Amino acid sequence: MHLPEAAAGARILGIGSVQPEQIVTNADLEKRVATDDAWIRSRVGIAERRIADAETSLPDMAIEAGKAALKDAGFDPAELDAVLVATCTMPNPIPNAAAQVATRLGAGGVAAFDLNAACAGFCYALGVAADMIRAGSARHVLVIGAEKLSDWIDWDDRSTCIIFADAAGAALVGPATVDAEVGVGPVSWGSDGDNFTLIRVLPETTNKLHQEGQAVFRWATTAVAPIALDAIARAGLTPADVDVLIPHQANLRIVEAIAKKLRRHGAREDMVVADDIVHSGNTSSASIPMALDHMRAAGRVRSGDVVLLVGFGAGLSYAGQVVVCP
Ligand code: UT7
Secondary structure, three states, X not given: OOOOOOXXXXXXXXXXXXXXXXXXXXHHHHOOOOOOHHHHHHHOOOOEEEOOOOOOOHHHHHHHHHHHHHHHHOOOHHHOOEEEEEOOOOOOOOOOOHHHHHHHHOOOOOEEEEEOXXXXXXXXXXXXXXXXXXXXXXXXXXXXXXXXXXXXXXOOOHHHHOOEOEEEEEEEEEEEOOHHHOOEOOOEEEXXXXXXXXXXXXXXXXXXXXXXXXXXXXXXXXHHHHHHHHHHHHOOOOHHHOOEEEEOOOOHHHXXXXXHHHHHOOOOOOOEEOOOHHHHOEOHHHHHHHHHHHHHHOOOOOOOOEEEEEEEEOOOEEEEEEEEOO
16 A cells, blocks of 8 residues: 655645626615615625626636636646535536536546535635645645525525625645645534524425525624634634634625624734625625635735635535635
């Protein structure tokens, strides 16, 4: 028996994201359901979101985000070893998205699989990719979070149609040969299957997404900060070391509550906190890599910054890790 050569760890080499062109504003939704701009902004923090047209598939968005991450890293797709697509919104469970995404990207034949941990999916997939690289079963892995939530929304349900949106975000992950280069920290992850009914598609009635908003809100504002603190500790850091906080963009009030708790544990007042939800809505597994991409483009995150990622959602499932921005 012989094991392949392992790496010291993994690091992110490039990032990218894509959103559909069509913008749906709160005023647009007021025409369809009994809601208003002020309620949505104050309760959720969303001003507008992007919704894909019928011709644009989930794999289409995944490919565009993947291409952008490869371009950012200047990396040839033929050199990839694996493609992971984190998603919970494929129109059908068979086949997966990842195999066609890999082939259409020019990486046909590589290991390719989907991973469903809902809104925690990107952090789960990044954890798996980093461990694959560390163990020596892959050297370069493309991790994509892609969702077409609009297919699963009841557009007459005001409690969900104002929240969710479509997008894809991606990161190219590669080996770090020495400890000083490691740029993806150990993942802190887990689940709470007792609460599987809180966010789910209802096959027996609408076949659309339903969530118990208040219960999920309470869980997210209490359970997520300890996961984030655990991810910091596992990386051998303290909250004061975190330059940028990117929680899953579920609700701006949840994001602010997590930031407040971290500051109570020593995070800096000048820690930059993601607010990508304002113009993107809740895009589940795409929200974290897309926020990182948008914030870097806007100059709010710089290369070398210590960035704390934490995802949480249906399952219930959660995961977080510290990364270094490429
Ligand atoms: O991404 C996966 C993880 N998901 C989350 O983290 C979501 C967590 N939950 C939330 O973000 C929030 O619970 C929601 C945004 C879903 C809802 O906000 P809320 O402040 O918890 O509102 P609520 O459900 O307590 O509803 C308050 C009121 C209700 O009216 P009554 O019963 O008090 O008369 C709702 O019917 O607001 C009403 N309402 C609305 N009003 C205007 C619910 N949706 C709307 C709406 N526009 N779109």
